[in-house]
Amino acid sequence: MTRRTFHRAPEGERRQELIEATLDCISEFGLKGATVRQIAIRAGVTAGLVRHYFESKDQMIAEAYRAVIASLTEQAQNVEGDPATRLREFIAVNFTEPVADSRSVSLWAAFISQVRVDPVLAEIHREGYLAFRNTLQELLSEFLAAKGRPASEEECRRYAIAINGLVDGLWVEGCLAGDLFRDGELVGIAMASVEAVLGLPIEN
Amino acid sequence: MTRRTFHRAPEGERRQELIEATLDCISEFGLKGATVRQIAIRAGVTAGLVRHYFESKDQMIAEAYRAVIASLTEQAQNVEGDPATRLREFIAVNFTEPVADSRSVSLWAAFISQVRVDPVLAEIHREGYLAFRNTLQELLSEFLAAKGRPASEEECRRYAIAINGLVDGLWVEGCLAGDLFRDGELVGIAMASVEAVLGLPIEN
């Protein structure tokens, strides 16, 4: 009886691999299908190792959720250029891979469904939502100012809530049933709707 | 050793109770917490009975999903009055209980997260989404015609997609973190945004 060989990975790397494997399993098998054993198989290690890196499975899941939120928001935070370009990019990113992907929305939904159950996840969600919305709000404020139509914080807040809802809603449906829409249709609808809401074109 | 007493419920009634108990458990404990035993306890029966009414737990879950979709859409289908009133009602319903409720969104998310896993649920979702959107599209068509600005089917389709996304996105956030918004704020933002998208007031 000989043991399987293995290599000792640097700590950070292995943790990352385990989190990635966790997300793979959740998106493919659902939260209840993401068992410690499945996750370990996906990561190419044995189940016991999970507890060497995480205090519990629940803690690993929470960290995995943080990773999801980060990947969904970082794309939106890193846009560059003048306000109009950034606003366009901010919207377009949500209808382009890797954000626009059935895996993403599965993960998002899996965690959303636990928000009511697990206060830790609820807090992670709230932080992520507010960060996303605040980024958008600031972007809108700059955009409106640049267009010569500066708006109050309160006004920008309302716009941010509306546009965030619009983009999120379209993102979900696009991810879930992309085949119901033509290529580029959703991003077109989103752009046109945002322009209508703001009462301004988003071109330069 | 004496058995517990019970009463024989009419078939339809008991099925309904079991489905309702299933939804309670999913929303409170998540999909993985909705075990046959928990569901039975919630329904006030013993676990074995589940299999008397359903071929398997999975089948019961699928039927429960149908019930969720139905309850989310039936409110929107049953609005009455002239087109403008119906459009306003259609929107408002989504920000009023029982649709606007953290239980609803938990259930919705729990099932959405399984769409990628289970083709049966995917089909149920698609049907529900299209029914909802088509109702909205027809409503918009009538509304625009009544306002003296009739629109093509293609135009109405685009409006329906946009407004459906907007309402869904705001609905999710409102349900998840209602305390981030003032009373009536979301429905106000939704109405204003829909008016902007359509370029028309929704009053009579």
Added chain:
DNA sequence: GAAGTTATTATACGCTTGAATAATATCGGC
């Protein structure tokens, strides 16, 4: 290249799960 550290494997444990089965209480028909 030997010794020490620890990341990783292997195995075991107690518990819960969905499902199958047999016993039985309830109720409608007569």
Added chain:
DNA sequence: GCCGATATTATTCAAGCGTATAATAACTTC
């Protein structure tokens, strides 16, 4: 008021769950 049908309970089962523990292989250091 009994009788047959069946809805419901009670019990059991194998499989899979998260976790704990001990053995060991892979690196680090000197």
